[in-house]
Amino acid sequence: MTAETDMDEFKFHHFGVAVRDMQRGIATFANLFGYELRSGPFDDPIQNVSICFLSREGADPLLELVAPLGPNSPVDGILKKGSGIYHLCYEVPDIRAAIQRQQDAGSFLLSGPVPAVAFGMREIAWLMTEADLLVELLQA
Amino acid sequence: MTAETDMDEFKFHHFGVAVRDMQRGIATFANLFGYELRSGPFDDPIQNVSICFLSREGADPLLELVAPLGPNSPVDGILKKGSGIYHLCYEVPDIRAAIQRQQDAGSFLLSGPVPAVAFGMREIAWLMTEADLLVELLQA
Numbered sequence: 001m002t003a004e005t006d007m008d009e010f011k012f013h014h015f016g017v018a019v020r021d022m023q024r025g026i027a028t029f030a031n032l033f034g035y036e037l038r039s040g041p042f043d044d045p046i047q048n049v050s051i052c053f054l055s056r057e058g059a060d061p062l063l064e065l066v067a068p069l070g071p072n073s074p075v076d077g078i079l080k081k082g083s084g085i086y087h088l089c090y091e092v093p094d095i096r097a098a099i100q101r102q103q104d105a106g107s108f109l110l111s112g113p114v115p116a117v118a119f120g121m122r123e124i125a126w127l128m129t130e131a132d133l134l135v136e137l138l139q140a
Numbered sequence: 141m142t143a144e145t146d147m148d149e150f151k152f153h154h155f156g157v158a159v160r161d162m163q164r165g166i167a168t169f170a171n172l173f174g175y176e177l178r179s180g181p182f183d184d185p186i187q188n189v190s191i192c193f194l195s196r197e198g199a200d201p202l203l204e205l206v207a208p209l210g211p212n213s214p215v216d217g218i219l220k221k222g223s224g225i226y227h228l229c230y231e232v233p234d235i236r237a238a239i240q241r242q243q244d245a246g247s248f249l250l251s252g253p254v255p256a257v258a259f260g261m262r263e264i265a266w267l268m269t270e271a272d273l274l275v276e277l278l279q280a
Contacts, residue, residue, distance in 0.1 A: 133224030
């Protein structure tokens with residue numbers, strides 16, 4: 001572990017919820033809990049998903065809605081399993097060092113790092129960690 | 141909607157992650173992201189689960205680990221699907237009014253309200269909302 005990959009530098013960024021239809025998803029979360037659209041939707045052809053961010057008053061964590069952008073989207077499998085919330089995202093100061101640290105701890109790199117439209121082309125990577133937790137890393 | 145069930149009063153409390161083994165789960169999240177045990181584990185025979193809460197420095201949201209307490213635990217189905225993170229919990233000032241509001245918005249009450257060991261016997265309820273999101277409500 002180097003100073004750049006100290007665990008304190010994994011900063012919680014958002015959790016992700018899969019929805020079939022973006023506009024309906026936005027309306028649902030407004031109606032159920034009062035979430036408001038903060039940014040997006042953004043179409044990300046690299047990830048083959050559409051993404052937006054919702055927030056609420058106060059210190060509530062940021063919620064990301066993710067919908068399929070086209071056929072064979074990676075979010076299709078999540079929607080088939082019927083689980084709404086499916087990933088956590090942590091922001092890191094050095095994404096390559098953070099990936100290495102996760103791999104050293106037994107996590108499996110699924111994809112990336114690649115630039116992401118929703119984050120102004122900052123890089124993201126996807127890992128499957130122990131406890132079947134899907135984690136996104138985001139370059140700070 | 142009454143003043144007591146205004147959406148602003150759904151206060152984010154924690155997200156829940158299913159694990160097969162509690163002690164291994166605690167070690168995994170310490171190792172991967174530096175989470176520390178904040179309270180528990182608590183055995184809840186009403187829910188047939190063991191629960192603990194993990195936290196990190198700063199404003200990171202509270203993480204709840206949930207493991208089966210005995211056979212036929214409600215968390216078994218989550219673990220079979222292989223999804224780590226599986227619910228969000230919101231604290232509400234009047235759990236019965238909040239349940240009614242969620243039902244009016246199309247959510248389905250799965251169980252409760254019942255007292256919960258992990259929350260000093262405060263009442264909890266489980267709802268399935270639109271977008272396949274499993275939500276726990278917690279009496280403030």
